Amino acid sequence: MTLATLKRRQHLLSYAKKQLDFLNQPKESGEQFTSFESKLNQTGLDPLKPTKIDIFQVNVGYMCNLTCGHCHVDAGPDRKEIMTRETMQECINSIKDTDISTVDLTGGAPEMNPDFRWFVEELSKINKRVIVRSNLTIILANPKYNDLPEFFAKHKVEVVCSMPHFTRLRTDSQRGDGVFDKSITCLKMLNEVGYGKEGTGLMLHLVHNPSGAFMPGSQESLQKEFKKKLFDAFGIIFNDLYAITNLPISRYLDYLINSGNYENYMQKLIDSYNPDAAANVMCRNTISISWDGYLYDCDFNQMLEMKLKDENLQHIRNFDLEALEAREILVNQHCYGCTAGSGSSCGGATS
Amino acid sequence: MSKKTYYNAEDLNKFGNISEFSPELGKKFFDYYGEVFKEGELTEREKALIALAVSHTVQCPYCIDAYTSGSLEKGATEGQMMEAVHIAAAIRGGASLVHGVQMMNKTKELLM
Numbered sequence: 442m443t444l445a446t447l448k449r450r451q452h453l454l455s456y457a458k459k460q461l462d463f464l465n466q467p468k469e470s471g472e473q474f475t476s477f478e479s480k481l482n483q484t485g486l487d488p489l490k491p492t493k494i495d496i497f498q499v500n501v502g503y504m505c506n507l508t509c510g511h512c513h514v515d516a517g518p519d520r521k522e523i524m525t526r527e528t529m530q531e532c533i534n535s536i537k538d539t540d541i542s543t544v545d546l547t548g549g550a551p552e553m554n555p556d557f558r559w560f561v562e563e564l565s566k567i568n569k570r571v572i573v574r575s576n577l578t579i580i581l582a583n584p585k586y587n588d589l590p591e592f593f594a595k596h597k598v599e600v601v602c603s604m605p606h607f608t609r610l611r612t613d614s615q616r617g618d619g620v621f622d623k624s625i626t627c628l629k630m631l632n633e634v635g636y637g638k639e640g641t642g643l644m645l646h647l648v649h650n651p652s653g654a655f656m657p658g659s660q661e662s663l664q665k666e667f668k669k670k671l672f673d674a675f676g677i678i679f680n681d682l683y684a685i686t687n688l689p690i691s692r693y694l695d696y697l698i699n700s701g702n703y704e705n706y707m708q709k710l711i712d713s714y715n716p717d718a719a720a721n722v723m724c725r726n727t728i729s730i731s732w733d734g735y736l737y738d739c740d741f742n743q744m745l746e747m748k749l750k751d752e753n754l755q756h757i758r759n760f761d762l763e764a765l766e767a768r769e770i771l772v773n774q775h776c777y778g779c780t781a782g783s784g785s786s787c788g789g790a791t792s
Numbered sequence: 793m794s795k796k797t798y799y800n801a802e803d804l805n806k807f808g809n810i811s812e813f814s815p816e817l818g819k820k821f822f823d824y825y826g827e828v829f830k831e832g833e834l835t836e837r838e839k840a841l842i843a844l845a846v847s848h849t850v851q852c853p854y855c856i857d858a859y860t861s862g863s864l865e866k867g868a869t870e871g872q873m874m875e876a877v878h879i880a881a882a883i884r885g886g887a888s889l890v891h892g893v894q895m896m897n898k899t900k901e902l903l904m
Contacts, residue, residue, distance in 0.1 A: 608869050651865065658865035662836040666867045712805060 444508040444617075446517035447692060454695050455515060457746035464689065464774040468704055475711055477776045484716040489725070489770040494762060496727040497536050497569075498545040498787070499524070500740060501557060503732065505549040506582045509603075509616045511650050511693040513744055516549040524732040526556045528757065529563070532730060535760035537567045545727075545787065547574040547740060552586060565596045572599045574648075574787075577627040578620055590627075594634045594643055601683065601787075604628075604647040607670035615652040628677045637678040645679045648789075650687055654702035656709065656782055657684035660790040683789030686710075688741050688778035710777035718784025721791035724770050730757055738770045740787070741778075747771045804854045837866040841876040848880040 447455035454460055467473050481487035502523035505516035536544070544564050551557055551573055564571050573593065580589045593600055604624060605615045612621040628645075635641035647667060651657050664682035671677040687693045689707060697703040729737040734757040737743040748755045750769050784791030811818025829839050840862040847855035863873050 606867065611869070649867075653864065655861045655864045658840075658862070658867065659831070659836055662831055663867050665835065666837060708805070 444510060444517075444692070446508055446519055447515045447695060449517070449519045452695065454691065457744065460690055460694060461745055461773060463694070463698075474707055474774065477772050477774050477780075480711075480714050480777075480780075481719065481772065484719060486716075486719055489722070489772060491766050491768065491770065492725045494541060494726060494728050494766055496543045496545055496723070496787075497532070497541050498547060498727050498729045498740060499529075499532055500547050500729065500731050500743060501529070501549070501551045501554040501560070503549045504553045505576065506553070506579055507550070507576055507617055507620065509576075509692070510696055511605075511615055511652075511687045513688055513691045513693060513741060514549060515691045515744070520549060522732045523554055524556070524734075526559065528732070528734045529556055529560045531734060531757045531760075533563055533567065535757055536569070539762055541569070541762075543570045543572060545572040545574070547787075550576050550579045552579050552589060558592060561592075561596050561598060570599065571596065572601055575600055575602045576616075577602045577604070577624040580627045580630060581623050590630045590634045590636070593631075594636070597642060599644040599646070600631060600636060601646045601648060602628075603650070604667070605650050605652050607667050607674075611652045615650065625675050625677065628671075628679070629675065632676075632678060637680055646681045646683055647679050648683045648685055650685050654697060654700060654706045656686055656713065657785075660684040660783060681789070683787075684783075684785070685787070685789060686778045686781055686785035688775050690741060690775050691744055707774070707777070710781040713781035714777065715780055715782060715784060715792060717792040718782070718790075719780040721784060721786075722776070722779045723786035723788070723791070724779075727787070728765060734758065736760075736765075741775055742771060745773070745775065747773065799853050801853075801857065804857055807854070835866075837863070837868055840866045841868055841872060844873060845876040845880040848877050849884060 454463070478487055481489060500514075503514055503516045503520035504518065504523060505512075505514075505520065506518060508517040546557075546560070548554070552575065554560075561571055561573070575589075580586050592598075602624075603616065604612065606612045609621040612624065613619065631645055632638065634643070636643045636645040649657060649663055649667065657663065660682060663684055667682050668679070671679070689697055689703070689710070694703070697706050724738040724742075727739060729740050729743050731737065731743050735743075735755055736749050736757065737747065738749065750771055751764070753759060754761060754764055754768060779785050779791075808822070811822070829836065829843075834842075840859055843855070844859040844863050847859050860873070863876075
């Protein structure tokens, strides 16, 4: 089944404000969900402040060859938002003389940005650790992408790729028919150039997002399971598994509402609030940059159009690391997704 | 019409409240419970599947809800979960049938 993006369908949830309104409305019973801000307050974390910015996460565009059911970006083939080379250059200028160690490239399918390879090459020149969040299947989507594994290896790019489950059924139900088989082929291609293999320094991490209205289990336990199943069945190896909770926004929010799971899922996130996870949320060491150069506390806030609180800091052309590290992070009800259970971040569990 | 039933799904979230009337025993139970489900000789997924099967045997709707979610969270497949339920069914069926030996013994004792 291929989904159209919410934006293409002109769905109400394609508007950030409507999503925020929904997240803040009472339950059917009239009772309010506990606010995330009050939970933070109870645990001494309000207002939430950064620790130190170490990760510069750049969303280079919302275009994607897939339309996965859980996508918080509402990415898809019809999304045209794309970062220009000029904005990429502004990003490079901003961070080249800082001790920000990591640039995390995301999308959509970041590889579909026509300046993607140029950006990676320039980031390599200034000695940043580069991570690409790949959907895997892009490698097979067009012959011009077939050499991506070699390109990644040449620049020692760390590959973090989606693989919701080690079974075809569970993966395809989230990401679309045929995605599992293509992903397996692409993982083999990455293994062939050295990814996941000891001694190569080429890191390959898989991302598990639950294919439904439940939270991920123990990351450590799931990693063992994924490693065994993928190796036994396909000979695939990888370094780490990141178990990431689906946040109730965009297409996943639409799924939760349509399947009648929204209230239970939200309540489960709230009941599973973990202060240790809250203390280690990724927005405390990450800054997110959108395709048009605006700054956000995280990729989720970006999708909800929650720009930084201080107007003077909102665009990359005004990049000021010291001021950013002193800022106040904006939160809302979706933030429960990062603080539930073992915690969730782009690097997996946080506690 | 009253919506009240003996089982309310919302009560599953109140499981921790059983400590209210007896905090010490409640704590001992939850400490034990937590230890039992930690990964050991068996993986967390295997333990969740056993719990799912037992839930069907003791016919506890709360446990079935909890360990269906728990099994999914730990990466179990639909096939594995259904096999676990069949194990419960086979044991329940077998447990009745094995008493048939008692019935047969008694029958043979009573008949000429």
